[in-house]
Amino acid sequence: MTRTVAHRVVVLALDGVYPFELSIPSRIFGTAAPLYEVVTCSLDGAPVRTGYDFSVTVQHDATVIDTADTLVVPPFVCAPxxxxxxxxxxxxxxLGRxxxxxxxxxxxxxSYVLAAAGLxxxxxxxxxWNDAEHFQRTFPDVDVDASVxxxxxxxxLTAAGAASGIDVCLHLIRRDHGSAVANRVARLCVVPPWREGGQAQFIDRPIPAPSTATTAATRQWALSRLDRPxxxxxxxxxxxxxxxxxxxxFREEVGMTSGQWLIRQRVEHARRLLETTDLPVDRVAAEAGFGTAASMRQHLAxxxxxxxxxYRNTFRATAVPA
Known part of the structure; x- marks a missing residue:
């Protein structure tokens, strides 16, 4: 069902904002127009200094937050x-607006802003990940997971570092309108619709000995046979x-075990089939490699x-923007 009123995303630019992250919501949600409308504000409507050698001019002050369906707060330079x-x-x-x-x-x-506000x-x-330990010490009431x-x-919703803002925005489009819409937005923005693994793959580790062997070809091989054990x-x-x-x-490259990765791929394949086909649930379970509908229900839940x-009732009939 196509929305008749665009979902309004308000982006709050704070002093010292990082321009890359500031631009992500406009680029991702804006590509899904007319499903979303994106507006950017500062606290007082004045230009905002970025973390670099230039400033940005915005069209709104914080009163526009009153109209937000989703408020996005990008990172900014602040005292550690x-x-x-x-x-x-x-x-x-x-934030109170x-x-x-x-x-x-x-x-x-x-995330420091949300935590300081008690949210x-x-x-x-x-x-x-580089700030996770300090964040946990500062806000002990928050259950911090630096692996995702x-x-x-x-x-x-909280996203990890920099480009993970793309991941969370695509996730929200997927949540709001299904995978078909999110995947189209990802293709138009030339980014992956879903990144494998988590922050674990980016955390500093000792550099392994040089090797030309990787698990990439095997991951591609496994994706072509998800319907089999x-x-x-x-x-x-x-x-x-x-x-x-x-x-x-595998863990070094992907940030999780091969078993965890396979389950995630099976879940994503099942979601695509539920959204884009009329296959019975038992058949979807078989095509995704879960074997039984009961097993698929457990993993989807x-x-x-x-x-x-x-899930099918929620996402099967969503419209894809032209």
Whole structure:
């Protein structure tokens, strides 16, 4: 069903904002127009200094937050030793304008803003891996997970660092309008519709010995046969590695075990089939490699919180923008 009123995304640019992250919501949600309308504001409507040698001019002040369906807060240059109760009065007032039922999203270290406002207490959240330990010490009531690219906790979403803002915006489009719309936006923006792994693949580690062997070809091979059982031994044999070497290299490259990765790919394939075909649930389960509908229900519930029929009813008839 096509929305008749665009979902309004308001982006709050704070002093010292990082311009790349500031531009992400406009680029991603703007590509899905007319489903979304994106407006950018500062606290007082004045130009905002970026973290570099230029400023940006915005068209709105914080009063526009009153109209937001989703508020996005990009990261900005701030003191790394900000105390737990740090939150300037004008910023607190701006956040207070967000109406009940609206979503709020932080990108990278803008999670400090949400946490200082008490919006993350008792919730699972993420931030840039390099700041995760300090963030956890500063906000002990937040359940910090530095291994993921973003966390969706309903009306509050937190993304990790920089480009993970793209991931969370695409996720929201997928959540609002289904994979077909999100995938089209990703293609138009020339970015992957869903990135494998999490922040674990970006965390500093000792550099391994040079090698031309990777698991990429084996991952592609596995994706072409998701309808069949695939064992760790089979994947290692395809990569022409020992099981031990393959397991270590897979985790280094992807940030998770091959078993976790396979389950994620099966879940995503099942979601696509539920959205784009009329196949019975048992057939979807078989095509995605779960074997039984019961197994697929369990994994879908764990990944997205809803059973297959409810997911299909929600996303099957969504419209794709021209």
């Amino acid at each position: 030793d900000a105390p737990r109760d740090w939150l300037p009065g004008p910023l607190a007032a701006a 967000l109406r009940p039922g609206a979503r709020i999203v932080s990108i990278c270290t803008a 993350l207490d008792g919730r699972r959240a993420t931030t840039h 690219l973003f966390i969706d906790d309903g009306d509050v 695939i064992s760790l031994a089979e994947m290692a044999a395809h990569a022409q590695m020992s099981v031990r070497t393959f397991s270590r290299r 764990g990944a997205i919180g809803v059973p297959p029929i409810a």
